[in-house]
Amino acid sequence: MIILAATPIGNLGDASPRLVAALEAAEVIAAEDTRTTQRLLSGLGVVNRPRMIALHDHNEKQKAGELAELAETTDVVVLSDAGMPTVSDPGFGVVAAAAERGVAVTVIPGPSAVITALAVSGLPTDRFTFEGFLPRKPAERRLTLRALAREPRTMVFFESPARLAASLADMAAALGADRRVAVCRELTKFYEEVRRGSAAELVAWAEGGVKGEICIVVEGAVAVQVDFPDAVTHVRELVAGGARLKDASTEVAKQTGHPSRELYQAALAPTPPIRDRTGP
Structure with missing residues (x-):
């Protein structure tokens, strides 16, 4: 076996x-x-x-x-x-x-580093998602984080210490500067450290240089009631950022509860033109 x-x-x-x-x-x-x-x-x-x-x-x-x-x-x-x-x-x-x-x-x-980091983070543990390593390239990393902006579950990432500050800065931009984050470093080792704070606060700390193996635990988005037109707008924003329409529709459907097929079809439809108020 x-x-x-x-x-x-x-x-x-x-x-x-x-x-x-x-x-x-x-x-x-x-x-x-x-x-x-x-x-x-x-x-x-x-x-x-x-x-x-x-x-x-x-x-x-x-x-x-x-x-x-x-x-x-x-x-x-x-x-x-x-x-x-x-x-x-x-x-x-x-x-x-x-x-x-x-x-x-x-x-x-x-x-398991994932479960250990989640347990000590101080963030909700009842529902979570493991996202692995963020993309190395800044543009791809930002696109990934924008797609996760409305993810309601706690998120766990692995990250290289060399990219930690950049990733935290991108999290602050994509998820919100006040989003709660825990950076867990060298878990179970002699220099184990857990830093908790907002994404913006932890950027300033990480810019000073951090060593060791890193897990980042990020608070999920606060659940909000999203009406259908706003959900369609979010799909279009993800597509404008480089996502495929099918993937964007599926992601927004998971976040809002609206059917992905309906979001897909609505996002395909042309947006109504802005009427010139000075014309006839």
Whole structure:
């Protein structure tokens, strides 16, 4: 079978007894970075030295089928560098290939940066969405954030420390300077830090330079009653910003409750011309 195994996101003390036992018994490990996995085995006192297969973003398409086939006859433990495989990390392709071949897939649960950041953020946890990494290019990042401006659920992002200040500035512009944000840095590690404040306040802090692994937790938009014409206008604004009409209609439908098909058709219709009040 395929065994998805969550690994510590910082503190080795978070490794579960099941994880240690699985690593001790493993014959094959598919690892995001085999060097990181070797250090993990040493840090946990695991003496087993199984066969290591590199599995990362650049080779997963080629390796997924091979690993699924291998799992028909032996257990394959899939590890990311930290946290749960498949969550912004390699593993999804392997699970999909295993499911297609009828190979069993199981999970050894454990640490997750997404859930840890959400829990300590101080923002609502009853409904949330994980958005992964924001686009690197500024124009694409701003477009993504504008599309999320009316998302009512708490949002969790991963971000590079080098882009943190720029991303927070774009959040302030797209979501509102007063939108509540928590920046969670180096979770479970010695220098763990959680900074809470408005998007604008945290831009000023981040501009001073921030190091470490970063999660950003963002307050969802306050629910508002949006009438149909305003919803259509929002669809057109997203399209003007570069979104496809179908995608914009679907996004606004989720935010407002108006049917996406009706929004799509209304946005296609020409806007009425502005009548010249000085004419006949």
